[in-house]
Amino acid sequence: MKRILILFLLIIVSTCGVLSYYAYHYYASPQLRKSFQMSDNQQTDTLRIAYIGDSWAFLHHDHSCLISKMIEDSIHTPVKVHSYGICGLTSKEIYQNMFDNDDFKQFLQKRTYKYCFISAGINDSYKKMSASYYKKSIEGIIQLLLDNHIYPIVMEIPDYDIKLAYERQTLCKKALRRLSMTINGCQLDCKQMLRDALNELIKEKGYNNRVSIIRYKAWNANGDKDLKDLYVSDGMHLNETGYAKLDSIIASTIIH
DSSP: OHHHHHHHHHHHHHHHHHHHHHHHHHHSOOOOOOOOOOSSOOOOSSEEEEEEESHHHHGGGGGHHHHHHHHHHHHOSOEEEEEEEOTTOOHHHHHHHHHHOTTTTHHHHHTOEEEEEEEOSHHHHHHTOOHHHHHHHHHHHHHHHHHTTOEEEEEOOOOOOHHHHHHTSOHHHHHHHHHHHHHHTOOSSOHHHHHHHHHHHHHHHTOTTTOEEEOGGGTOOSHHHHHHHTBOTTSSSBOHHHHHHHHHHHHHHHHO
């Protein structure tokens, strides 16, 4: 009986150790790596723009022609927009994939892109990650782009229906989100917390003249009306009208 009790305690201790190790690495801010630098951007007559990040970048693929035309009509130069994204990625995972995933960092290897739109942080707010987790990840993404002579355009966390996104999850995932909220000290609606972290980063690193921020209120400021007009039924992803409105702001940022 004594041996069984000892074995049982060892199993509990080992399990707690494994869970603690997993939790630490899951919630920890990324360790920033030394930026790799490709050769100087190749000269081309075509203006190339990359969309990187999460599902908003991935799903933009079907709408790329619209923003290309918007910019072409203004600058009278061929424009190509390519979407590189992986659904579900947090900002930390996006940053790590820029180093570790050959498909994901393809736009850097081509050395022809001048601008990069970054959709990162929506899943941070969805999964209730900390402000420091998001802030450090965005810093790494921005710096890697700047070191490769690509101009970053960062999207502020949009006003998606974060409460609906929570309610649509399973009970187990809801419990995990609540645990994350406790560990990371955030509320259910933590979008503004991440927006504030982005503002702090831009100020601290002096990125003002080297990075553009797409403010959510510039295209997504009308609450329930926007949820009806710009989003699909899940309240988390854009419909065709939503992409057109967002792209018009991005196009204006690039043109001016």
